[in-house]
Every structure is written in structure tokens, then in C-alpha cells.
Amino acid sequence: MPAQNAGPKRTALYDLHVALGAKMVPFAGYEMPVQYRAGILAEHGHTRTAASLFDVSHMGQVVLRGPERAAALEALVPGDIAGLAPGAMRYTLFTNRDAGILDDLMVTNVGDYLFLVVNAACKEADVAHLVANLDRGTTVERLDDRGLLALQGPGAAGALERLVPGVSRMAFMTAAPFTVDGARVAVTRSGYTGEDGFEISIPGADTVRIAERILALPGVAPAGLGARDSLRLEAGLCLYGHDIDPTTTPVEAGLAWTIGKRRRADGGYPGADVVTRELAHGPKRKRVGILPDGKAPAREGTAITDPAGRAIGTVTSGGFGPTVNGPVAMGYAETDRAAPGTPVALVVRGTPRPARIAALPFVPHRYARPAQQRGNA
Amino acid sequence: MSALRFTKDHEWIRLDGSVATVGISDYAQEQLGDVVFVELPEIGRKVTAGGEAAVVESVKAASEVYAPVDGEVVAVNDKLGDDPALVNRAPTGEGWFMKLALADPKQLDGLMDEAAYLNYIAGLA
Numbered sequence: 031m032p033a034q035n036a037g038p039k040r041t042a043l044y045d046l047h048v049a050l051g052a053k054m055v056p057f058a059g060y061e062m063p064v065q066y067r068a069g070i071l072a073e074h075g076h077t078r079t080a081a082s083l084f085d086v087s088h089m090g091q092v093v094l095r096g097p098e099r100a101a102a103l104e105a106l107v108p109g110d111i112a113g114l115a116p117g118a119m120r121y122t123l124f125t126n127r128d129a130g131i132l133d134d135l136m137v138t139n140v141g142d143y144l145f146l147v148v149n150a151a152c153k154e155a156d157v158a159h160l161v162a163n164l165d166r167g168t169t170v171e172r173l174d175d176r177g178l179l180a181l182q183g184p185g186a187a188g189a190l191e192r193l194v195p196g197v198s199r200m201a202f203m204t205a206a207p208f209t210v211d212g213a214r215v216a217v218t219r220s221g222y223t224g225e226d227g228f229e230i231s232i233p234g235a236d237t238v239r240i241a242e243r244i245l246a247l248p249g250v251a252p253a254g255l256g257a258r259d260s261l262r263l264e265a266g267l268c269l270y271g272h273d274i275d276p277t278t279t280p281v282e283a284g285l286a287w288t289i290g291k292r293r294r295a296d297g298g299y300p301g302a303d304v305v306t307r308e309l310a311h312g313p314k315r316k317r318v319g320i321l322p323d324g325k326a327p328a329r330e331g332t333a334i335t336d337p338a339g340r341a342i343g344t345v346t347s348g349g350f351g352p353t354v355n356g357p358v359a360m361g362y363a364e365t366d367r368a369a370p371g372t373p374v375a376l377v378v379r380g381t382p383r384p385a386r387i388a389a390l391p392f393v394p395h396r397y398a399r400p401a402q403q404r405g406n407a
Numbered sequence: 408m409s410a411l412r413f414t415k416d417h418e419w420i421r422l423d424g425s426v427a428t429v430g431i432s433d434y435a436q437e438q439l440g441d442v443v444f445v446e447l448p449e450i451g452r453k454v455t456a457g458g459e460a461a462v463v464e465s466v467k468a469a470s471e472v473y474a475p476v477d478g479e480v481v482a483v484n485d486k487l488g489d490d491p492a493l494v495n496r497a498p499t500g501e502g503w504f505m506k507l508a509l510a511d512p513k514q515l516d517g518l519m520d521e522a523a524y525l526n527y528i529a530g531l532a
Contacts, residue, residue, distance in 0.1 A: 053440075064440075070466040071441040256440070256467055325444055325488070327464055350443035350466050357444070379446075379462065 037061075041087035042177050042237040050252050058150035060088040063254040073253035074260050074352040077223055078393075081183035081190075082253035083244050090153030091173040091231060092146040098166035099144050103137065106163055108280060108299045110290040114139035118401060119203050119218055122288055123280055124159060129301025129308075130276035131283065132159065134268060138205045138218060145205070145216065147178070147229070149270045177237030181244060182227035182253075182261070184396065189247040190228055197228060201401035210240055219398055222258065224265025224391055226398045263358060264351045266319060266390030272330060273317060273346045273360055281308035282362065284317045284390075315343060316368040319388040320359040320376065326383060327357040328376040334363055335375045335382060342367045342374065353393045363387065411499060412475070412515050413524035416457075419499055420475040420507075422515055430503040431463060431472060431494065434528045439465040442494040447483040447505060454478055454507065456514060461504050463494065476514035478507030 038061045047054060052063030063085065065073060076082050094103060100112040109122025119138035123131050133152040138145040148156045153172075160170045181190055187198040194208045197217055205218040213236035221227035232240050244250055259269065268274045274283045279301070286309060293299065297306065322328055332345040348359030359376070367374065370389040375382035409422040417435035420427050436442065446462040454460045454474035461472040483505045487493060493502040509515075519527060 064467070069441045071443075074466075260466055326446060327444055327469070329469060350464070352443075352466070 039088075041085055042234050043085045043087065043241055046238055046241060047085065047252075052252075052254060055255075057255060058088055060150065062088060063252070064256045065254040066252050068251065070254070070256035070260060071352050073251070073257035076251050077183045077225060077253055077257060077261055078353050079184065080249040080251070081181055081185035081227075081247075082257065083241065083250055084180040084182065084253055084255075084258055085177075085241070086180050086229070087177040087237065088150035089178055090146075090148040090150065090156060091176050091178060092148060092153075092157060092160070093171040093173060094144040094146065094160070094164070094168055095142070095171070096166065096168035099168045100139075102164045102166045102168040103144060104293070104298060105165075106159070106299065107135075107137070108289040108293050108302070108305065109137065110293055111137055111139075111144070113290065113292070116141040117204050117206060119205055119220060120288075123274075123285065124156065125280065125299060125301045125305075126276060127300045128276075129279040129281075129304035131270075131274045131278055131280065132156070132276060134270050134274060136218070136220065140205065140216070145231075151271060173231070175234040177232045177234055177241075179230045179232065179237070179241055179244065180221055180227060181230065181250065182221045182223040183225050185249040186225070186227040187398065189250050190244070192247055193243055200228075200398070202226075202398040204401050211236070211243060213240060215240065222265075222267055223261035224267070224393055224395045224397075225261070226396055260349060260352055263347050263349060263360065264353055264391065264393040265395060266360065266392065268317075269347055278317075278362070279304060279308060279313065281305055282313040282315055282317060312365055314365060315362045316365050317346075318343075318361060318363045318368045319370075319390040319392060320345065320348075320361060320374065320385050321388040321392075322357045322359070322376055322383060322385040324383055325356060326378050328359045328378050328383075328385070332359070332361075333377040334361055335377060336367060337373050337375060337384075339375070339382065345376065351392055358392045359385075360390070409515075411521055412518035413521065413527075414473065414475045414518055415527065416473050418473060418475045420515060420518065422509070422512060425509055425512065426481060427476070427478065427507050427509055427512075427515070428503050429460070429472075429475060429505050429507060431498055432524070433498045436495050436498045436502070439463065439470060441466055442491045445487040445491050445494065445504065447487065448480045450480055450483065452480045454480060472504060474507065475518060476507070477510040479510075480505050481508045482506040
């Protein structure tokens with residue numbers, strides 16, 4: 031990585047971002063590209079129709095080793111880690127004893143170890159949490175020197191296949207090692223846009239070279255964090271610190287699907303009693319999609335009321351959906367007001383504006399074919 | 408028509424008789440990125456210099472647009488409803504926001520001319 035002073039950190043791709051005309055902004059302690067010359071709308075559209083390369087090297091990459099690593103991690107997350115076949119990955123959550131969400135993460139069973147990708151803003155706390163709470167001889171190793179790239183869009187598989195033969199045969203939510211241009215990389219078929227795509231973990235010294243090789247592939251263009259945010263919002267995916275945080279539970283957040291049959295039955299993770307109760311009796315509030323009737327976007331923090339003006343919740347992510355071509359929002363609403371189609375109002379700049387609860391995602395997911403189901407996920 | 412005058416908040420104003428046209432500067436639209444929504448004031452509203460007069464929203468965020476001088480809104484640019492990207496394409500032309508009947512045209516003398524404004528934004532980098 032480049033030399034760092036006391037200011038925001040830079041990823042290995044910083045100079046490449048600047049050369050590509052990126053507008054750099056502070057994000058989670060890093061200087062990151064919010065957009066390139068094309069702009070957020072064009073970068074968003076390109077991701078939905080072709081393929082975009084995102085630098086997500088600010089995210090935390092962590093390796094857990096030890097004979098009891100899966101059982102040890104299961105003490106901190108509600109996901110089925112023991113049931114992950116080698117080469118399979120899963121989305122799960124760190125929870126606290128109230129079932130509040132400490133972070134969301136991807137866990138891959140690489141075979142000899144578990145590979146975790148966690149949010150940039152949470153990575154220090156996550157590693158401390160793992161070190162303090164993983165027992166049974168499990169070790170925690172941060173891979174701070176590795177880059178992480180995401181290639182997302184319907185053109186991603188066709189493009190990346192030219193550089194990394196074999197990737198287009200990978201199933202959704204699986205991982206595999208490849209050698210690219212002499213570098214050992216770890217590829218997963220996953221992402222955060224609702225589109226098919228890949229995330230590629232790369233040794234730091236090789237990250238710039240491989241990013242340039244990917245950008246040279248036909249149909250690939252760079253996209254920044256601005257498009258990443260509008261893409262994930264349309265896809266109904268949670269942004270940590272906004273849509274989920276220590277005050278929201280997996281059931282409230284609509285993430286109970288991440289908790290498999292065995293974990294529901296046996297518990298054994300922080301807050302399992304709260305989750306069990308909410309699964310049985312329903313949560314008080316639910317994460318919902320919201321479609322404003324007009325064109326005014328409703329931003330994070332906007333009050334949601336019923337048509338009579340009684341407060342029923344708050345927007346946690348909101349803005350303009352370029353593919354929807356209109357405003358879209360997510361938030362929490364009282365459970366009996368959370369059904370799609372329910373009329374509500376959003377109080378934008380002091381004025382209640384009609385909207386309705388909508389099913390998520392706003393734009394259908396177009397993931398690749400999943401792997402054959404194994405175990406009781 | 409007079410030359411453009413600018414505020415430190417990156418609005419421009421151009422006087423034509425006793426009515427002035429107001430918009431946001433090229434620098435402002437460049438900083439905002441793609442404009443996706445503009446909320447304009449109702450006709451007849453009285454605005455005061457430095458007071459909120461409109462809202463411009465990019466994909467990322469909403470920003471307030473302030474009245475450069477005191478006046479009354481006599482027209483708004485309805486084209487921005489269907490095509491808010493006019494603000495990006497032609498910030499000082501077709502992407503104008505509103506027209507104000509001015510209370511005191513001399514207030515424009517207190518605003519920056521284009522050379523002073525370019526000098527001002529050069530210092531913001």
C-alpha cells in the first residue's frame with residue numbers, strides 16, 4: 031500500500047482512481063472514488079447493462095484458522111457456518127446479546143480456513159470482537175495488504191472469463207482460487223448490486239496490474255461508491271450503519287432468511303432468545319421498501335407517518351433509483367403498516383408527501399445459478 | 408441583459424430590467440454531480456437574500472439553493488420537472504431555476520462578478 035500519513039488511508043488503486051478522473055471523498059477512513067468522469071447515473075446504468083469495476087479494498091478481509099473455526103464463529107453469528115461446503119459462502123451477521131446487529135459479513139469456507147469480508151467502518155471492531163470472543167484455538171489474521179475488487183453486471187462473467195478462464199462456470203455464492211497474470215487470487219461469485227458478478231481478492235502488489243487488466247476487458251468501465259449505493263438500494267440490500275445497526279435485529283431487518291433450520295432450533299449465538307421470540311410472535315417493526323408517489327427523494331432520517339400523520343417509522347436509506355427512474359427508499363415501519371401497498375406519507379422538508387410501502391427489491395435480482403443445495407441451509 | 412453575478416453559495420443571478428433570473432453555477436453542478444430532482448418555490452413567494460428558495464438533489468444528496476437577493480418569485484423553470492439534468496447540461500442557460508421581481512436591484516452590486524467568482528472558487532480547491 032502507498033505510504034500513509036495521519037489523514038485518510040488510501041487503497042492500492044488510489045493513483046489509478048485519480049488517473050481515471052475520480053472524485054475522491056472520505057469514506058470509512060479511506061479516500062475513495064464516489065464517481066468517475068461518467069457520473070453516478072451512467073455508472074449505475076453501465077452496471078445494469080454491461081459490467082463495472084468497483085474498488086472495495088477498504089473492506090476488511092480476515093482469515094480464521096483452527097480445527098474448531100466453524101463452531102467458534104457460530105458462537106458469534108446466527109448463520110450456518112458448519113454446514114458450509116468447501117468453496118461455498120454465506121451472508122451472515124455479528125449480533126449482540128440483544129440481537130442487535132454489530133456488522134454484516136460474508137463467510138467463505140475456503141477449505142483449510144474461513145475467509146471473512148466485513149465492512150470497512152466496522153473492521154477494527156470486528157477483529158477485536160473476534161479476537162476477544164473466538165475460543166477453541168481459533169486464530170484471527172487480518173489481510174490488510176490485499177486488494178478487493180468487485181466486477182458487477184450482466185457482462186461480468188463474459189468479460190472476466192477472458193482473463194480468468196473458468197470463472198463463468200462458478201455458481202452463485204461460491205469461491206475458487208485462480209492464477210491471474212502470475213498472481214494467486216481468490217474469486218467469489220457474489221456482490222452488492224443485485225446483478226451477477228464477482229469479488230476478487232488480490233495480493234496488494236498485484237492489485238493495480240489486475241485492475242488495469244480488468245478495465246481493459248471489453249465492456250468494463252469503472253464505477254464508484256455513489257453507483258454502488260444506488261445499485262444496492264434498488265436491490266434492497268442493507269447498508270450497515272444505516273439500514274441495520276446495533277438497534278435493529280435480524281428479524282426486524284428481514285434477514286431471518288440468513289438463519290437456517292439448525293441455528294433456529296439450537297440457538298447458540300448472541301441474542302438467540304430475542305430472535306426466537308421475534309420469529310414466533312413477529313417483530314414490532316419491519317424493514318420495508320417505500321415508493322414515493324411523486325418525484326421528490328426521501329433521504330435517510332425522513333419520518334414515515336400513516337395517512338393521518340401518526341409517526342410509524344423512519345427512512346434509513348433513500349434517494350433516486352436510476353433504473354427505477356424515480357425515488358426509492360428503505361426504512362422501518364410498524365409491523366401492521368408494513369405490508370406492500372400500504373399508503374403512508376413521507377415528511378420531506380416539513381411537508382407530508384404520499385408514498386406507499388413496496389416490496390423489495392425495487393429491481394429484480396439477476397444472480398447467476400446457485401450451487402446445488404447441500405445440507406439444511 | 409446584464410452580466411452574471413455570483414454568490415459565495417454558488418448561485419448566479421442575471422438582471423433583465425427589473426426581473427432577475429437565478430440558477431446555480433457550473434462549479435455547483437459539477438460538485439453536485441447528476442441532478443435528479445429540483446424543488447422550486449411557488450409563484451408569488453417572497454424570498455430574502457441568503458434565505459432558502461429552492462432545493463436541488465443529486466443522486467447522493469439534497470442541497471439548498473438560496474436567494475441571492477430579496478425579491479418575489481414571478482416564474483419558475485417548469486422544464487426542470489421532467490428534465491432536471493438541464494441543470495448539469497446548461498447551468499447558466501436552460502437550467503435556470505426561477506425569476507425574481509427584485510425589491511432593490513442595487514443589491515446585485517454586493518455580489519461577485521464572474522472574474523471575482525472564478526477567483527473565489529479557485530481558492531476553494
